[in-house]
Amino acid sequence: xxxxxxxxxxxxxxxxxxxxxxxxxxxxxxxxxxxxxxxxxxxxxxxxxxxxxxxxxxxxxxxxxxxxxxxxxxxxxxxxxxxxxxxxxxxxxxxxxxxxxxxxxxxxxxxxxxxxxxxxxxxxxxxxxxxxxxxxxxxxxxxxxxxxxxxxxxxxxxxxxxxxxxxxxxxxxxxxxxxxxxxxxxxxxxxxxxxxxxxxxxxxxxxxxxxxxxxxxxxxxxxxxxxxxxxxxxxxxxxxxxxxxxxxxxxxxxxxxxxxxxxxxxxxxxxxxxxxxxxxxxxxxxxxxxxxxxxxxxxxxxxxxxxxxxxxxxxxxxxxxxxxxxxxxxxxxxxxxxxxxxxxxxxxxxxxxxxxxxxxxxxxxxxxxxxxxxxxxxxxxxxxxxxxxxxxxxxxxxxxxxxxxxxxxxxxxxxxxxxxxxxxxxxx
Amino acid sequence: xxxxxxxxxxxxxxxxxxxxxxxxxxxxxxxxxxxxxxxxxxxxxxxxxxxxxxxxxxxxxxxxxxxxxxxxxxxxxxxxxxxxxxxxxxxxxxxxxxxxxxxxxxxxxxxxxxxxxxxxxxxxxxxxxxxxxxxxxxxxxxxxxxxxxxxxxxxxxxxxxxxxxxxxxxxxxxxxxxxxxxxxxxxxxxxxxxxxxxxxxxxxxxxxxxxxxxxxxxxxxxxxxxxxxxxxxxxxxxxxxxxxxxxxxxxxxxxxxxxxxxxxxxxxxxxxxxxxxxxxxxxxxxxxxxxxxxxxxxxxxxxxxxxxxxxxxxxxxxxxxxxxxxxxxxxxxxxxxxxxxxxxxxxxxxxxxxxxxxxxxxxxxxxxxxxxxxxxxxxxxxxxxxxxxxxxxxxxxxxxxxxxxxxxxxxxxxxxxxxxxxxxxxxx
Numbered sequence: 001x002x003x004x005x006x007x008x009x010x011x012x013x014x015x016x017x018x019x020x021x022x023x024x025x026x027x028x029x030x031x032x033x034x035x036x037x038x039x040x041x042x043x044x045x046x047x048x049x050x051x052x053x054x055x056x057x058x059x060x061x062x063x064x065x066x067x068x069x070x071x072x073x074x075x076x077x078x079x080x081x082x083x084x085x086x087x088x089x090x091x092x093x094x095x096x097x098x099x100x101x102x103x104x105x106x107x108x109x110x111x112x113x114x115x116x117x118x119x120x121x122x123x124x125x126x127x128x129x130x131x132x133x134x135x136x137x138x139x140x141x142x143x144x145x146x147x148x149x150x151x152x153x154x155x156x157x158x159x160x161x162x163x164x165x166x167x168x169x170x171x172x173x174x175x176x177x178x179x180x181x182x183x184x185x186x187x188x189x190x191x192x193x194x195x196x197x198x199x200x201x202x203x204x205x206x207x208x209x210x211x212x213x214x215x216x217x218x219x220x221x222x223x224x225x226x227x228x229x230x231x232x233x234x235x236x237x238x239x240x241x242x243x244x245x246x247x248x249x250x251x252x253x254x255x256x257x258x259x260x261x262x263x264x265x266x267x268x269x270x271x272x273x274x275x276x277x278x279x280x281x282x283x284x285x286x287x288x289x290x291x292x293x294x295x296x297x298x299x300x301x302x303x304x305x306x307x308x309x310x311x312x313x314x315x316x317x318x319x320x321x322x323x324x325x326x327x328x329x330x331x332x333x334x335x336x337x338x339x340x341x342x343x344x345x346x347x348x349x350x351x352x353x354x355x356x357x358x359x360x361x362x363x364x365x366x367x368x369x370x371x372x373x374x375x376x377x378x379x380x381x382x383x384x385x386x387x388x389x390x391x392x393x394x395x396x397x398x399x400x401x402x403x404x405x406x407x408x409x410x411x412x413x414x415x416x417x418x419x420x421x422x423x424x425x426x427x428x
Numbered sequence: 429x430x431x432x433x434x435x436x437x438x439x440x441x442x443x444x445x446x447x448x449x450x451x452x453x454x455x456x457x458x459x460x461x462x463x464x465x466x467x468x469x470x471x472x473x474x475x476x477x478x479x480x481x482x483x484x485x486x487x488x489x490x491x492x493x494x495x496x497x498x499x500x501x502x503x504x505x506x507x508x509x510x511x512x513x514x515x516x517x518x519x520x521x522x523x524x525x526x527x528x529x530x531x532x533x534x535x536x537x538x539x540x541x542x543x544x545x546x547x548x549x550x551x552x553x554x555x556x557x558x559x560x561x562x563x564x565x566x567x568x569x570x571x572x573x574x575x576x577x578x579x580x581x582x583x584x585x586x587x588x589x590x591x592x593x594x595x596x597x598x599x600x601x602x603x604x605x606x607x608x609x610x611x612x613x614x615x616x617x618x619x620x621x622x623x624x625x626x627x628x629x630x631x632x633x634x635x636x637x638x639x640x641x642x643x644x645x646x647x648x649x650x651x652x653x654x655x656x657x658x659x660x661x662x663x664x665x666x667x668x669x670x671x672x673x674x675x676x677x678x679x680x681x682x683x684x685x686x687x688x689x690x691x692x693x694x695x696x697x698x699x700x701x702x703x704x705x706x707x708x709x710x711x712x713x714x715x716x717x718x719x720x721x722x723x724x725x726x727x728x729x730x731x732x733x734x735x736x737x738x739x740x741x742x743x744x745x746x747x748x749x750x751x752x753x754x755x756x757x758x759x760x761x762x763x764x765x766x767x768x769x770x771x772x773x774x775x776x777x778x779x780x781x782x783x784x785x786x787x788x789x790x791x792x793x794x795x796x797x798x799x800x801x802x803x804x805x806x807x808x809x810x811x812x813x814x815x816x817x818x819x820x821x822x823x824x825x826x827x828x829x830x831x832x833x834x835x836x837x838x839x840x841x842x843x844x845x846x847x848x849x850x851x852x853x854x855x856x
Contacts, residue, residue, distance in 0.1 A: 020518070021516075021518075022515060023515070024519075025516070047516070047520060048515075048516050050489060051489055051517045051520045051527065053485065053489065054482065054485050054486045054489050054526065054527070055520070057481065057482050058482045061478060061481065087448060087450060088452065088477040088478035088479060089479045090448070091476045092475060092479045092526050092529065093524075093525050094669070094696075094697070094727060095698075097520060097524045097526050097527060098482065098486065098520050098526035099479065099482070099525060099526060101520065141672065142672055142673075142696040142702070144672045145674055145702060241522070244571070244573060245570075245572070245573035268522075268570040270570075270730065270732040271735075271736065272736060273700070273739050274573060274736075301524065301525075301698075304696045304698040304699050304702075305698055308698075308699065308700060308702075311701050312701060
């Protein structure tokens, strides 16, 4: 196991700027699993700069659970539980924050390794498991009041017969995307207008804008974007946790005439009841008296929180993140919960490599879990892909199906070296 | 700022063992703030062993927010927000897990320092602030749907006239306690029986037992304890997050004839709706058809979670922890919320120094916030106090009021040296 602190100086151009994160340096606590056979597994925790070193330390604290594992006997369900259930390390969460980001990096690296050994992209590897095998990958603790393993097997069994058809279809057509690249808070109106037009010209039917710092600015930028793309294109807005509950409702009522497709992260990601209150407060606030959707998830720290967001009917859109919860296994739990509650999953992406990794989960979800594309899109943000060995490919507003073995998580060695923090050429 | 990794080998005697934590080594990521004037401030994150080094790294990551501060101009509200709102570090939570434990250590150390400079124990320092000053120490973000700063000022103003009387009373009489020392899961029945009798003989009217690993064992141990202490003594039970929601209800119905005073941490600390369901499921489960109370808090990671536990009426007892949330300031928010919702606060303690520190918050709560003792007790666990410069003093089942300036958080230099990990004499 090798761990690296890698940081990209994105704050220099305000890429990624929003109401809570004015100057992120997109970073990865990057882990490589090295094996006797030569195959490697790659994974990472995504951070926005300071604290990336704390994630590196957290990954190191899990070393004894990783190094020396016998690959041939490796059960990825057991491996995942091993990393999240050390009784002493669990005290630091449980199952949240830095330790959970560390577990995610390692669990995803193990899946990358398993998929490379199988010669398949992760989404195809996952799509080949039986319903019972998939259910056995999940840690069911704390979930059974909402979904039992048996009910999950039933759900997956119902979806089983269509897997072949859907695999062929999604491999040919790709998965719908939307783009956030037009709407960072640090961009001026002219840049937003230009990028919004380019997005629509490129085939996207949905874009997203950052809001929440200043209402007058938000109205002006939203109007500019709406004028640029016209009424037929979805425009979601994202407040990045900026508001208290009453503020979120008031602010969104002001933006409502511009037809926001959803409001993302209106308040604290911990506030399940707050999201439910906001959703209720916006139920008839849309321009034709319809609802404004509520979305969250990129900072929702584990399956227990997603469970409650669904139980409380607090959100309309489930935004999984490939690296926030404990990797593939916990995201599998969340995909199953979302399917059981009939809510669409629109993954959070961007950052460093989040598009690359999370696309596999959405392709798999369509093939083997929800079987649905309606209302589903993967976020796309157009930066840092050039550093990846198997970067995403966007064709006419859709993610093309990954074809290379693994999880598309590997960063080029030259980039790992150049952006190493603090010793790499970019930082030295 | 100096940070140390200090670990006590408590796993050798199974002190502190429970259904989720079979072999804790009680530990502290211990921070000392050194000032030009010579006065020091002491604080710590409490952990149970592995991962204490990750907390040390997290405290180090906050160094630039601490070192160089001008003490005379230091606003402890601003200082607290500074440590929890770095936009890049916030990504690692927000406000949870390792980074929040680190913030707690530093914020509590700053309060220790401020109290020493004022020549007062922290509870008396806090009790001397005006309602508006206290409210200004709190980060109100995400709270205003449940409690506004203005309503908090009103609440504190209502309690203001009685402060002097209550200060005199509590300084003379001490604060009620209960003890967990009798009930660790690793203790056999004879030890539980002996320690339970000793607790009652020593003046405690409440003890707590660990449960949740095996129902037959729990019934046998609970019966032994009940026989030892008789029907007039409260016996709470603590499952340390062991159960799913349906299991918690079933298991507690089995224990109900033995009259459990409360069930603590029945399930995931993140599961607000789960606690509400368990509480509803146990509403008439007590031996006379009354409720079995539900308690949680030691792992509830911030004020937003406590807010929801209160909004959902999910718990009967609010268990603050001095070092889990972001120190004095966030605990002040939680005390205010608990008072506003009329719920008693019974702090979690034990570990390393948690008794020493949290007692100040309960004394202050009685004097200036809730003005109530009914249903309130501070947990007491009888180990590791000998390592503290200003250890707690228990007199006839009550905490004696701390009298020395500061937060009672300082560990003797000899102990810091002997238990330093991994280089100290105890570990080398």
